[in-house]
Amino acid sequence: MIIARSPLRISLGGGGTDLPSYYKQHEGFLVSAAIDKYIYVAINKPFNKGGIFRYSSMENSQDVDSIKHPIIREALKLFDEKNLQIEISSMADIPAGTGLGSSGSFTTALLKALYVYNRRYLSQQDLAELACFIEIEKLREPIGKQDQYIASVGGISSFAFHKDDTVTYSALNLSSKTLYQLEDNLLLFFTGFSRSASEILKDQKIRSDNNEDEILNNLHYTKDIGYKSKKALEEGDLISFGELMHEHWQHKKNRSSSMSNEKINEWYELALTNGAIGGKVVGAGGGGFLMFMAKDPEKLRQAMGKEGLEEVRFRFDFEGTKIVLSS
Template sequence: MAVAHHESDDFKTSFVEGGTFAGRRFEAALGGQTLREAKLWRVGTPVGTVRHAIRTLRSSTPREAESRWSLADGLARLDVDRLLEHRWGGDAAHLEQHAIESFLRIEDLPAASVAARLDGAAAGRVAAALSDAADGESDPLRAARLQAAGSRLAEHAGDPQAIEQMRRALVSVGDAVAGPIPRASDTRAAIVLPDQAVWCSAPVRIDLAGGWSDTPPMCVDLGGTVVNAAVLLHGKQPLQAIAKRLDEPRIVVHSVDLGESRTFTRTSELLAPSDPSDWTTLPRVALQLAGVVPHHRGASLKRRLERLGGGLVLTLYSAVPKGSGLGTSSILGATVLACLDRIFNRRIDRDVLIERTSALEQCMTTRGGWQDQVGGIPGGIKISRTEPGVVQRPRIDVLEPPTGFIDSIRERTVLLYSGEKRLARNILEKVVGRYLAREPEALRIVHRLKDGAEAMADAIRIGDEDAFAERLAEYWALKRAFDPAACNSRIEALVAPHRRDLVAWELPGAGGGGFVMMLARDPSAARRIRGRIQRRSPNAAARPFPLEIDSEGLRVTVL
């Protein structure tokens, strides 16, 4: 396959947003995709493909065809081992000398392919060089790419620093995502009255297709596509936040479900390093992003709160088990951010809220994508898409299936809390690490996840229950292929008694525990599953829930 383009063409900017081909705009012909995704290139002999590429470049109106490939298609099928063999002729010394150049020039070069051609000592030297190059790199995403490659080579060399290099890569990704997202001003005054309270509540979400494609840096490189639904638990929105002004210049944070409280009187306490195991990390980071806390560590919290109009008491409540897989921490974070923003503004900007929640996830070091907050802030079932780029602004389209489809799926679904807890961050780090190291299977899976989300949206739009089941099963298979730890023997044992009654099942979110979504063959099969669970619960914490779609989403009220 040959690709021709103008030197100014950007493969990551969509045509509707100014992207070009041959230095020209073709938004009418090529639409909202990027040059990387446009199916323009013919596969064939070297001479034939070059001739076709040049003709396409010179064409007044380039045409796509299903028989042709995009650059993304070609990269997904690239035999990197043969490429390296052709380019370096198996010369390990030459490869070592040009390794950094290769990783920067060949975007999808797998670190494992380079490591396989080097002995341990050479791999260690390349890993150290990659680490040094990353330190001098101004672009955090390029730095992350070099750090992840260095991690794989250090692992090949037996260097225990491999784990630390991958952690540095993830920090670089977080810096790239959170950096462009502005924090709210820390000089705003409250507009709610001293005796008023701001009360916010939100549903959780269930992802039905495309999850992981929304996670940086996958979404930054390729754009993301996710289908998910806002969900109630026993008819209630299970995530809540309440904010109320105080006369005293202090900030008090309560967690109702944890039975914990903490009072802050100094800026340095609120700007302490993030720790996902510390329950105050989420409210502290939210207070920073909302401009309640001074941006600078040395600034006086007392003076800031006097300008605000007094102190603040912030109460959080989550009626969802930790590690549920239902996007709880991200959606609770969005709920808290909305609650705090309403202190200063009469109108909550949904796009800003989604963006700030992404920054909150990165600042908390939980490294999530955007699908959780998109799943919970707007109600209903929706497909959300983003274009490639550091700034991710999802375009959300609510799906409206034919009458009776949602009721039928609801009657066939058993939502079971497994009693198995997990932290999504642990699984997420493995998946992002695979992508950053450019494992070919990881690249293929991301493309299949996006395609699967489009197919799931089509199935919901036309009310095709069989296609819905097929896409759900395919989605779970892709998540397990991305990280085999997404499931375990205890979850398999929990599902095993019901397999004859199931057409599909999955663990929402990153997997590893939490809730299980089981789609039965028909309503009678669903009733048999619920009966078996009630007669013989898998463990003391396991319990079933009905599937209830929340059409409203985030609620904000001033009392």
């Protein structure tokens, strides 16, 4: 039995510039953080031939090509599994479609588990790139590289996405005080809405590919906010960081009409008058989680609680994708 876990993530600035449609022309930059909410993938060898796959659905397959789950199918193809005899199960602390990068986390956990199961080594960098290869190159998902990289390496890191398709990254130089303040004052509330990130990001990809000035200028501005966010965090200036989150959200909403809705806008304005400095919808938008930088977290919790929004408390993860059981 092999069990791997991979952390979910929150984007702290510059999100959206990690899509190939943007960074291959202009280079991208963002700051992201792994949190202690996880996706787990377990692999076992059953007695009988065939494949058993348990996720939000369950399927049995006798060969790789007939597997319905696209990521599992493409991952198993890497190992030339002609005669299946494997059982793969997944569980998640938080469901998919909520803006925390679950697809990238699932892919990295699956690949890590498969490599250990097949007694092969895979570095963090190679794990991230292989996950990107499956999702972006093989499956043609209109997504970026943030989720796979932050899930692989963990921590609070900045990522630069280069025109030649390479990615460089480094951990932010944060003081212990800043780290604890972030964990105490960054609050996540579930909106109750789930959505497909691919549908929202598809529009951004098309507009970027067409070199539309409006979307490109928006992403240039967002990238600059990513640099400013890194600077504010490393200087321990969390007031400025919260204000940058607010600025980021105002521009993010302009990328797509699906980015927000009337209810999310109402909650956001309520938060600003009840202890929040700034915030945004995490991920591609349209639902999932609202994240706020709070100057008065208890006041904000009370206001959001009265609206029926459930808070998910978290701490940061500094381990990335790892094996938690091998027997």
